[in-house]
Amino acid sequence: MSEVRVRFAPSPTGALHIGGVRTALYNYLLARKYNGKMILRIEDTDQNRYVPGAEEYIKDALQWVGIEIDEGPDMGGPHAPYRQSERKDIYQKYAQQLLKEGHAYYAFDSSDELEEMRNRLKTQKGSNPQYDSSTRMDMKNSLTLSKEVVDEKIKNGDPYVIRLKVPSSEIVELNDLIRGTVKVSTAQIDDKVLMKSDGMPTYHLANVVDDYLMKISHVIRGEEWLPSAPLHVLTYKFLGWENEMPAFAHLPLLLKPDGKGKLSKRDADQMGFPIFPLNWVDPKTNELAEGFKERGYLPEALTNFLAFLGWNPGTEQELFTLDELCTAFEIERIGKAGAKFDIQKANWFNQQYLRTKTDEELGQILMTDLKDDGIDCELEKAKTIANALRERITFPKDIAELGKVFFIAPTSFDEKIASKKWNDESIAVITALKEEVNHSDAITAQSIAALLENITTRLNIPQGKIMQALRLALTGGASGPDLMITMAILGGSEVHSRLAYAIATLGGK
């Protein structure tokens, strides 16, 4: 295979959607697998929709998930510039070529006139109203107007667009790597605008020209482009690039978790999960949308999860690092059907990856989170706590959430547990433990276990009957890591005072 060159070509109209991240990921995986190049191209040809900060956001997001760009606006490359707004002249040149060769024409119709045409045709049964071979001779363009009039209009600065002259009825064949051969009659394709009246190209022209010039080998993009792909094939042909045309792969869409339809920000908000990789503040509304990163998703978990939405390796392995994904990835194994976005599975991946972190890494997270709550904790202790908690967390913030109990003594106690488990027997054991626990901090899980063993056998009370009450007294709740370890971390004097407080509040003998 000749060099694999793929591109991710977002338009800077806002935050990068999670579906966009997946598209970028698939491109990246293919590039890495074949030691090819990953190109970032900014498609900013719509000046009305341009959102400041969006380009930066996209780059930051890609970097966070671990997608490295080989060529793009920042690092440049052999086919710079990589921002379409900076390539205007190039598109103009090819538009002129198409014009000269009779594959395109000038059109002067106003938006009112276009609308009128569509409305007129809409009333006719079965027809789909579009600017095409059947209607263009009724419109104002260089096909219907005399050369003199056209030249005059252009000289006068009358607004015009350049449209592709699509043949009236030919079959265009598109070979899609995921969907196989797709055939469309040109009768269904309209004379798409190639150059807008502001001198900017539309996606259709810019995309074809850039992919050709940048020597893109595979166009991997969302399925929403499939209907216009035949148009692009046609454009390649007209430009004389048919033999250098990239391979196409149209990805199935990400669907909303319940019901039907594509995943939208609205759904995500409703279901309570993020849709953007990073926090995004909408510059118009000033509204903050929380990102996957800030929500506590690890980039490796997110990429693993995303990769499996529409692709699988064909084995039963599910956990893949980004590197492993790169080698395992195959376009042929991408599915055809849209995938519903199941955040529970994402959470599971997150849990799996969080567990691979060392006690030190987890401890660091705990320390900084605690600090935010005004609690100081040294690393060794943080590591111990992290170790005790590591099997119980899904998100990084869970460590501090669950670990707080080691720093903040309970002020109230779970009533249900209290009424069930706080009785003469547990009070006896807990009172004895309070008296006998080594008040110095130097207790270990082993020593405290031995002490408790000693007390329960002496009082002839089965340990199982009092453990719940003991946890209640120590933490105020009914769940948490191993109790002996909990007490060891707490330290003797803290255990003593917490037990004393519990006895005082819940009652004792």
Added chain:
RNA sequence: GGUCCGUUCGUCUAGGGGUUAGGACACCAGAUUUUCAUUCUGGCAACACGGGUUCGAUUCCCGUACGGACUACCA
């Protein structure tokens, strides 16, 4: 409306003319854990429908239904 694409457990999916249709998430149950979590074991649960083709279709073909995308001087 038109064009195109799609359809295997609730979800992500494997599979493929003859299989007990496999895995994972979620859920449920049991075991372990004194508790919760973990872990382990087990369970629930799917080939949209109707016609063909075939000795045999979930698998191939055609329809239907349902879903989706597109139908802009947006990408």
